[in-house]
Every structure is written in structure tokens, then in C-alpha cells.
Amino acid sequence: MANPYTRLKEIAQKFAAAVKDRRTIEAFNYPDVSMLTNITIYNVQASVEAAERLGYVTEVYSKGKALHFRYVKKLPSIPWEIS
Numbered sequence: 001m002a003n004p005y006t007r008l009k010e011i012a013q014k015f016a017a018a019v020k021d022r023r024t025i026e027a028f029n030y031p032d033v034s035m036l037t038n039i040t041i042y043n044v045q046a047s048v049e050a051a052e053r054l055g056y057v058t059e060v061y062s063k064g065k066a067l068h069f070r071y072v073k074k075l076p077s078i079p080w081e082i083s
Contacts, residue, residue: 011079022073029068044069
């Protein structure tokens with residue numbers, strides 16, 4: 001019979017790797033925030049909704065006047081109960 005602690009260790013390592021190495025995709029950027037219009041905001045909203053359906057969250061960050069969007073894989077569910 002396998003050691004239950006070894007199995008727990010394997011589960012924890014797999015979970016930690018999934019959290020640490022989440023897939024990130026650089027999606028798109030706007031070089032100047034003043035370029036955003038109602039149409040582009042609608043496009044951003046549609047892209048965010050599509051990413052969520054595929055299991056990603058959208059992160060937005062800025063560098064200077066530019067806005068950058070990237071998709072990051074959602075965190076996996078915790079494989080054990082925490083009480």
C-alpha cells in the first residue's frame with residue numbers, strides 16, 4: 001500500500017506547479033490611452049468575455065501612456081479541503 005503522505009506530497013507539488021507556471025498570453029495593447037473609444041471598449045469587453053469562457057482572466061497593466069492586456073490561465077481549484 002502506498003504511503004498517504006507521499007500521495008499528498010505529489011498532489012501538493014502538482015498544484016504548486018500549476019499555480020506557479022500558469023500560461024500567460026500577451027493579448028493586445030493600445031499605444032495611447034487617448035485612442036480608446038466606445039467601439040474599442042466594446043471590443044475589449046468581447047475579448048475579456050471570450051477569454052473567461054476559455055478559462056483565462058484578463059490582466060491590464062500600463063507602461064507610460066500605453067495599456068497592455070494579457071490573458072492568464074485561471075488558478076486551478078485547490079485539490080484538498082481546507083477547514
